[in-house]
Amino acid sequence: MIKCVAIDDEPIALSIIQEYCRRYGDIDLKCFTSPVDGMEYIKTTFPDIVFLDIEMNSHNGITMAKELPENTCLIFTTAYSQYALDGFNVDAIDFLHKPVFYPRFERAMQKAMLLVNAKESHTKKRDTITLKVEYKTVVVDVDDISYVEAMDNYVKVSRPFQPTLISQITMKEMESLFPTDRFIRVHRSFIVSLDSIDKFSNRRIFLKNYDKYIPVGRTYNDSFNNLYTIFKQNDK
Template structure:
């Protein structure tokens, strides 16, 4: 795997690179003292991992990650734990707090390596196949498994993966992101309600401006999706008090 590291603290940058140099099969393609230089390098090269300090002048590590059209795996490093929620909101692999023990850094790289190897083994185009009018297939080990639309309750994003929750309580995992799933599933059956969830329209038992209810399951509706969800699900079907 390859990585780019950016940190405005030259001493900590050197220490982290010394630690990373101990990890086999890991190559540094660039080291930067700020996020602006890192972004310029990323216009022509895309490493497998970005290792980013968060608090850097002019452009923070989180702002850098959000500005990229194509985001590699990201590991954030910060002196403060209070940025963790923002970091994981963009599907960071890990969030490390300085000073980072070598064993903690090794665990973070292992997470990235596991995901990297899985991506190499399973092409994304094979992970999800939209076949027929009432079902789709996902790659499960060495076979394709059919899932009927009617069996799906909702789908949840796990970054580059999705979890498909079925009505019988089972859960299936596929190597495909939620955006690609949304493009391949029929819009007359499924609707995206947030950055994290797609639901089967007919499984919605109740809803308001902020949540949908799938029997006992309650999922939040993203602010940018609220108007579309309410209009699409209810439309003109609401019984009015007065005509």
């Protein structure tokens, strides 16, 4: 599913893009009449493709394009053809002149998909794990996980700035799901992400974005020694 965002202060123009995306297929499109809300969404979700109007009541799309996240595929939509050169100067993949007809939209999407697919082929696949949460199956990006804590027959998966997940799985099973070079078992009740570690002593590990500390169990001294070695190597 290709993630797309369309920003235009004309609702009719957005409805046309929405219909064309539905016709093209396999597109998850979010529409915004507010440039501020649209840009905020883009900067937090990193869509694959952005459809952006140029002349809006309060904002100029050329200026906004310079604030897009790196590697965002940009397609301008505007009624003013004189902006075409400006559009390509900010690395827009295409320029759709209103009123936009479907064949022209389709050609722009084909160009955009070539770029999106090329970028995906050069991007490392993100590691994910699958957990049962209540009655749902949830796919979790391991980059989002700071630590896992045992809770009787369940585990608590903590992710900063995101909801905590509770899943019925053993710590041993949980440990087997993680990449061994990125997570470490430091206590019978705790697994921590190496990327989330801020500082540590021989008995405590402090994590980024958390006030609490993670205890290091006595039976996990080997894990701590490995942790110390890893961080000493990274300091070199």
